[in-house]
Amino acid sequence: SRQPHPSRHAVDWGFQEALALNPANVGTRLEYAEILEMTFHDAAAALEQYRTALGDYDDRLPADEPKRLQPQRRAEVEKAIERLKGQLKL
Numbered sequence: 001s002r003q004p005h006p007s008r009h010a011v012d013w014g015f016q017e018a019l020a021l022n023p024a025n026v027g028t029r030l031e032y033a034e035i036l037e038m039t040f041h042d043a044a045a046a047l048e049q050y051r052t053a054l055g056d057y058d059d060r061l062p063a064d065e066p067k068r069l070q071p072q073r074r075a076e077v078e079k080a081i082e083r084l085k086g087q088l089k090l
Helices: 008-021 026-038 043-060 071-087
Strands: none
Touching: 008 026, 026 043, 026 071, 043 071
């Protein structure tokens, strides 16, 4: 049997708590963005999280930092940003 989707409130609360502890955790932020997009169909909120993950955190890491996103993963995120901008007509 399929598990019901968690409530939006519960998901938002859980991720906000995690990000409050470590706002620079790009992986957590990207996971949150994916859930916002795929489960809750909230393009605007997902776009905000994707942009924050790249612009506010990943872009600020030194080029040789192992925690930086791999080029393939970064390209996937950039593609998601463009897709969402198209949905939102931005």
